[in-house]
Amino acid sequence: MQSPKEDMVACVKALEDALLPCLPARELQAIDRSPHPSHHIDVERHARDFMDAAKKLQLYFLGLQREDQPTSAEQLKQEIGVMEEELNIKTEIIKKHERLIQGWKKELKDQLNKHNTELQKV
Secondary structure (H helix, E strand, O other): OOOHHHHHHHHHHHHHHHHHHHOOHHHHHHHHHOOOHHHHHHHHHHHHHHHHHHHHHHHHHHHHHHHHOOOHHHHHHHHHHHHHHHHHHHHHHHHHHHHHHHHHHHHHHHHHHHHHHHHHHO
């Protein structure tokens, strides 16, 4: 099996080979006006070869485009991964805030006990 680069080069080569006979426009116009039916068949064959090669090249590039796009399952896995990471970050933030609140509660309780002790002395 050929590599993607070799596939592309082969498609471009086929397109080039099919296009080259079509390039001399003056000759084609002269052949097109020619009364010989074999000349018309030759032009049509070159045009058909060119179109076949162009279709192959188009299909190749469409295939590459599809390969670059993740499948819906891959896309969902990626989104789930992002959401799980976000959830972990937010869970850590919540834990941090809970520890801060517990610390503040302890400080307030200590302050209250200190004030109550001072009030009892008075």
